[in-house]
Structures are given as structure tokens and as C-alpha cells.
Amino acid sequence: MLEQQNKSAELEQMVVHTQNLDITLQELKNFVDANDIITDPDYQRRYVYDNKRASSLIESILIGIPIPVVYLAEEDEGIYSVIDGQQRITSFVRYLKNEFPLTGLKELKSLNGLLFKELDKSLQRRLKIKKISAVCIEKDSRELKYEIFSRLNLGAVKLRDQEVRNCLYRGKFNDMLKDIANTNPYLPSLFHDDNKRFAYEERILRFFALRNYMQLKGTYKLMMNDYMEHHLCDTDEQIKEAKNLYNGLIELIKTVLGENAFYSKSSQRKKFNGAVYDSIIIPFSYYPKKSILHHADEIRNEIEKLKSEDEEYNNMVYVGSNAGNKIRTRINAIMSILNRIIDHDDAKTNKRFFSYEIKEKLFHPGCICSYCGNQILSIDDCEVDHIIPYDKGGPTVIENAQLLHRSCNRSKGNRVINDDDFIDDSDDETDI
Structure with a gap:
């Protein structure tokens, strides 16, 4: 019954x-x-x-x-x-x-x-x-x-997911995706293809939607849809911040890893691999640019070694690559390299707790709790939390910081949503 x-x-x-x-x-x-x-x-x-x-x-x-x-x-x-x-x-x-x-x-x-x-x-x-x-x-x-x-729209040529999103989620965030896709000078050389049928826009969205990869839930397609739905009303300042973040990351990756950054070494074909892309661009987004540039040679060598020799990593960037456990495993592999190489003592970030100065930089009237989605009314009613938990290798830097209500932060802990809660309903095209 x-x-x-x-x-x-x-x-x-x-x-x-x-x-x-x-x-x-x-x-x-x-x-x-x-x-x-x-x-x-x-x-x-x-x-x-x-x-x-x-x-x-x-x-x-x-x-x-x-x-x-x-x-x-x-x-x-x-x-x-x-x-x-x-x-x-x-x-x-x-x-x-x-x-x-x-x-x-x-x-x-x-x-x-x-x-x-x-x-x-x-x-x-x-x-x-x-x-x-x-x-x-x-x-x-x-x-x-x-x-x-x-x-x-089931016709002779089936619409791709991002073509549908472009139709349904019109607004400043969608315009930003198209603006980056059309104007960023480094994307063609890093992606090694043309922007056909909103392929670049989907890859850009993929970064933003997967960035909080420790909290994947639902299905892959729904997660991408929800992200666009929730950012329909982003302010001009939020759009500018997101655009600068992505463009800065692409330039940084091109500088440190070169044009083959998003290739898989074990592949027999030289082609953009979306799973490799996830594993690199997301960890890079959580570390200060100057720290990555300071250790560029060492980071490049370690990532090349990972691609060439690590069997587990290579298994995570092929069949079923959008399953929750594979997304986390491959991103954590690069995250561990950065965490091991970057000298947190020099960066003065070798600590678990964020400073009040970072809290002041993050707080603004109307800011939203990243956990419950409600407005934070007072700076005294919130705490700074690691996006990627400290125990999982997340650095204590502003790039890895988010504001939560005090009560939300203390009830959340560093829980990771179970892999069974995230279903890969994508087409499993690692080159998307």
C-alpha cells in the first residue's frame, strides 16, 4: 500500500x-x-x-x-x-x-x-x-x-541540452555564458574545436554548476538546469564577478599548463575531455593565482605525471565520468597536488579558521546563506565556512570561503552527500 x-x-x-x-x-x-x-x-x-x-x-x-x-x-x-x-x-x-x-x-x-x-x-x-x-x-x-x-522539439536533429537551456533560461547569466564563449581569446586553443551548438556555453556552465562538487545531488542534467534557474536574477555585480573568475582561470590554466591542459594522456586522440577539464579548472579556482604561478613548473610536472601514470585518475575521466564518485575523485586528485605543492606558510593561510577581515570582505547587505538560501541580516549572525572542507584538503583562502548563518554552519559540519543521491543522466560525452 x-x-x-x-x-x-x-x-x-x-x-x-x-x-x-x-x-x-x-x-x-x-x-x-x-x-x-x-x-x-x-x-x-x-x-x-x-x-x-x-x-x-x-x-x-x-x-x-x-x-x-x-x-x-x-x-x-x-x-x-x-x-x-x-x-x-x-x-x-x-x-x-x-x-x-x-x-x-x-x-x-x-x-x-x-x-x-x-x-x-x-x-x-x-x-x-x-x-x-x-x-x-x-x-x-x-x-x-x-x-x-x-x-x-523531437525532430530530425535533436536539440542538445544547452540549446534547450539557452531557450528556457534567458537572462543576464545566460548572456554572460554567451559573452565569454564569443570573446574569450583562449578558449579555441584550449578546447581545440569550434563553438558549435552552444558547446562552449555548456562547458562554462559545467564549471559553475560542478564547482561545489562535494554537494552533488539529483541528476547531472537537473543540476545544470537548476544552476541556471537559480542564477536568472543575478545582479550586475554578481555577473561581473563570475565572468572575471572564469576568464581569469582560463588565462591562468593556459599560462601554467599550455594548450593541452584539457587532454587526457591515455587517450589515443587529441581531443578536449570534459572530465579532465573539471578536474583542473575547479581546483585551480580555489587557490590564489599568485600561489599557483609561483609553483607553476612543479604543478605542471605533477599534473602531467598524474595524467600519464595514475590508473585510477584515468579511469575517472572516461566511461560514466559524470557519476558523483568519479567527479569527486578526479577533482580531489588535482586538489591534492595543489594542496601538497603550494606553500601555505608563505601564503599565511596554514590555519583552519578564516580571519575576521575575510568575513568583512564577504559580507554585504542582502547576502545569502550558502546553506539554507535565506538572507543573512547581520555580520554577527554568520560565520565563514570552507566551500571545500578543510579536512578534505580545502585551503583557508577567500577563494574557498562562503558565508553561512551561524546555526547553519554548526549544523552542517563537513558532510558530503552520498553518491547514491547523484545520478548521471548525461549522454556521457567526455568531450562536451
């Missing part, structure tokens, strides 16, 4: 709650103009209809040919984003706004060359009251919109 109840509860969580609406073209235009329906031109595949194809759509609705249903997702404040149907919606709105004349019509040839304002008044009214059907995914089901969009 209990098992049956659990199955019913699981099914209820996955049920998509929707409502069906019939929207006139005039209402559609009004909604778009008021930004109540978002059809951002940066939306995944962007607007690709030419005027002839858009004209054919106008002709179809005028003569009564059924128009495929569009799918909308309810966002905050009653705004809707388009999941499927952007081309149709944009074409109708463009014509009602007189942005193109009808062309190439086969049935209503007399209308060729006419803008909307040039149609007879009766035909204008007839077009404005024409309706399209919309399925609106209600707000309590919007976490499923990633899966819905994927299923609606």
Missing part, C-alpha cells in the same frame, strides 16, 4: 498542469507589445521565417486552415514565455504591425503586396479576430518546461 502511495505521489509531481486558451491575433499583438508574452529575438532558434513563409501563414489563417497549437509557460507576475510557436506568433504580430507586405500567396493572390493597413477594413477586422489555440503551462509546473520543450 505504501509503495502504491509513493508511486501515486511521484506521478502527481510529474503531472503537467495546463489551461487551454483561444487568443485572437489582436490580443496576441497586445500581449506581445506589453511584454506579457515574451518572444525574445534571442530565443533559441530566433526568428527565421522569411516574408514569403510568414505570408503563407497569414493566408492559411484567413482561409481557415488550422494553425498548430502554441505552448506558453507561466512565469512570475502573470507573464508568459513561449515554449513552442515563436515563429508563428512573431509572424502574426509582425504583419499586424505592418512590418512586411504579403507575398507569394497562391489562393488570395489579390492580397499580394499589401501591408495590413492596406487591407480592406472588413478584412482587417476579420484577421484581428481570428484565434489561435494556446496551451498554457501553469506556474506550478514550470520546473517541467525543460522536459516539455525537449519533447516538443
